[in-house]
Amino acid sequence: MTLNHTLNKLEQKFGDQMLHVSHFRGDCKIICPLSHIIQLLMFLKDDCDFDMLVDITAVDYMEYPNARDRFGVIYALASTNTNVRLYVKVYVNEPNLALPSATSLWQGANWLEREVYDMFGIRFEGHPDLRRILLPEEFVAFPLRKDYPIRGRGERHNFPVLTRAES
Amino acid sequence: MPLELAEPIASKSDEKEYVWSLNFGPQHPATHTTLRIILKIDGERVVDAIPDIGFLHSGFEKLGEHLDYNQYVTITDRMNYISPLTNNIAWHHAVEKLLDIDVPPRCKYIRTILAELSRISDHLLCAGTAALDLGAFTAFLYAFHQREVLYDIFELVCGARFTTSYTRVGGLMYDVDGRFVQKVREFAQGFLKAHADVTTLLNRNRIFVDRTKGIGVLSNEDAINWSCSGPVARASGVTRDLRKDEPYLAYSDFDFKVCCCTDGDCYARYLVRMAEMLESLKIVQQAIENLPSGPINVDVGDRQVLPDKTGVYQTIEGLIQHFEVFMSNRGFPTPTDECYGAIDGPNGELGFYLVGDGSNVAYRARCRPPSYIHFAVFPMLIRGHQLSDVVAVLGSLNIIAAELDR
Numbered sequence: 001m002t003l004n005h006t007l008n009k010l011e012q013k014f015g016d017q018m019l020h021v022s023h024f025r026g027d028c029k030i031i032c033p034l035s036h037i038i039q040l041l042m043f044l045k046d047d048c049d050f051d052m053l054v055d056i057t058a059v060d061y062m063e064y065p066n067a068r069d070r071f072g073v074i075y076a077l078a079s080t081n082t083n084v085r086l087y088v089k090v091y092v093n094e095p096n097l098a099l100p101s102a103t104s105l106w107q108g109a110n111w112l113e114r115e116v117y118d119m120f121g122i123r124f125e126g127h128p129d130l131r132r133i134l135l136p137e138e139f140v141a142f143p144l145r146k147d148y149p150i151r152g153r154g155e156r157h158n159f160p161v162l163t164r165a166e167s
Numbered sequence: 168m169p170l171e172l173a174e175p176i177a178s179k180s181d182e183k184e185y186v187w188s189l190n191f192g193p194q195h196p197a198t199h200t201t202l203r204i205i206l207k208i209d210g211e212r213v214v215d216a217i218p219d220i221g222f223l224h225s226g227f228e229k230l231g232e233h234l235d236y237n238q239y240v241t242i243t244d245r246m247n248y249i250s251p252l253t254n255n256i257a258w259h260h261a262v263e264k265l266l267d268i269d270v271p272p273r274c275k276y277i278r279t280i281l282a283e284l285s286r287i288s289d290h291l292l293c294a295g296t297a298a299l300d301l302g303a304f305t306a307f308l309y310a311f312h313q314r315e316v317l318y319d320i321f322e323l324v325c326g327a328r329f330t331t332s333y334t335r336v337g338g339l340m341y342d343v344d345g346r347f348v349q350k351v352r353e354f355a356q357g358f359l360k361a362h363a364d365v366t367t368l369l370n371r372n373r374i375f376v377d378r379t380k381g382i383g384v385l386s387n388e389d390a391i392n393w394s395c396s397g398p399v400a401r402a403s404g405v406t407r408d409l410r411k412d413e414p415y416l417a418y419s420d421f422d423f424k425v426c427c428c429t430d431g432d433c434y435a436r437y438l439v440r441m442a443e444m445l446e447s448l449k450i451v452q453q454a455i456e457n458l459p460s461g462p463i464n465v466d467v468g469d470r471q472v473l474p475d476k477t478g479v480y481q482t483i484e485g486l487i488q489h490f491e492v493f494m495s496n497r498g499f500p501t502p503t504d505e506c507y508g509a510i511d512g513p514n515g516e517l518g519f520y521l522v523g524d525g526s527n528v529a530y531r532a533r534c535r536p537p538s539y540i541h542f543a544v545f546p547m548l549i550r551g552h553q554l555s556d557v558v559a560v561l562g563s564l565n566i567i568a569a570e571l572d573r
Contacts, residue, residue: 112540
């Protein structure tokens with residue numbers, strides 16, 4: 001199934017108003033409203049042959065030129081049969097930084113969503129084990145947000161010191 | 168996660184079976200680097216494994232938002248440090264996609280040769296240490312001797328053995344010369360012999376086969392569902408290889424095969440890596456004999472590439488260009504858009520999701536690390552196997568903690 005075929009199917013299913021399709025350097029990106037993200041991912045996986053979730057990542061658009069939304073979450077999909085790639089983007093804004101988890105569709109989403117949560121504080125509803133993964137559990141900030149300074153907020157100096165007797 | 172004894176779990180009979188927690192790592196010779204796994208074991212059998220990672224997290228993606236497109240290549244060296252050149256190439260492959268730069272043919276060929284030599288280097292380490300962890304010391308030494316030869320080649324090319332930082336936006340740091348061609352030809356001869364030695368030592372080695380065959384089986388569906396790529400996925404019968412499927416650099420010019428197995432166990436992953444090395448060598452040999460002449464960088468007039476040092480010191484255009492790129496208020500313009508560029512690294516798909524904001528510093532530099540994605544599969548692979556199989560599975564996945572944690 002070619003990319004055009006997929007886009008036609010999406011238009012039939014979701015209508016041409018809901019999804020915003022753009023192309024850049026050969027990458028096709030679909031911007032989807034938050035309410036339909038799982039429905040769209042499920043349709044892409046089951047009916048359009050996008051069987052592989054390549055990556056999930058997020059971008060904090062706080063300082064981005066002409067940006068209206070705070071965070072964008074990007075799902076990179078690929079088909080192992082036709083080698084077509086597709087990028088699905090959804091915007092989330094404060095105060096409700098949450099979107100449905102894709103772990104029911106792809107097991108690989110598990111750690112990828114945990115990393116997004118760890119770095120940006122975006123929660124994934126329905127995730128089986130949404131804990132911090134790279135940073136320690138005591139950490140309170142979300143370091144890949146743009147308002148977090150590159151040298152940190154002194155967390156390294158304030159970590160609880162564990163003595164040998166207490167351990 | 169605090170280390171504690173697990174709750175006793177009730178078995179089918181009235182007797183209670185006790186499951187113990189065992190702390191594997193963070194400092195264990197077989198983890199190779201710092202990663203921790205909390206194993207729930209019942210006798211020698213692993214009931215569950217809970218990975219605890221992040222010991223080497225150093226904020227590489229945050230740094231990517233503060234270093235410009237040329238500077239960040241030094242950070243990529245430190246991701247998968249077993250094959251730093253591949254990371255350099257992957258990074259600038261993505262940057263050049265964002266900037267829409269098409270590098271000259273000679274640059275493409277040199278990058279292809281070095282990417283494949285790095286793949287050989289990475290697979291040699293993986294096959295060698297996987298054998299070492301299972302007690303086969305000699306194969307490890309043969310593999311590491313060849314890595315030493317490769318390091319000599321990398322040193323000749325860019326002056327560094329380990330932290331290569333060889334690529335630049337729109338080109339390379341230095342051109343290669345006849346000595347490089349000579350060294351690669353010599354390597355090709357010596358490598359075939361070493362490869363045959365390792366094959367002879369391991370492929371039908373009773374202990375090695377017993378310890379790897381049927382251990383850590385990853386099915387085809389699971390490999391796709393868990394986003395696996397590279398040799399791990401190909402050992403499970405996923406035929407995806409970006410070199411064939413989305414030919415980048417000069418791969419479409421060469422004749423090579425994609426190596427796959429269907430078993431999906433540790434032995435299959437070892438076999439795929441061994442076979443891939445021979446295919447990589449074929450690519451290297453074809454590329455080195457057909458190395459095109461011409462420039463290695465895009466034209467200086469495009470104002471994006473760093474001029475070579477001779478140009479900087481001896482011509483006014485080079486000097487101006489040098490300052491244009493380096494001065495903090497100049498740089499080169501980038502599009503205000505985002506794209507994902509990926510190459511097929513030795514461990515799997517290594518990609519960067521780049522967001523440009525018009526300046527020459529990335530607004531967001533996301534790395535898609537294959538080790539991170541493969542390590543997520545580890546608990547599933549080890550469940551039900553013996554404690555001693557942990558090192559076999561870890562070795563076959565080739566987890567590099569610096570890439571895992573970034």
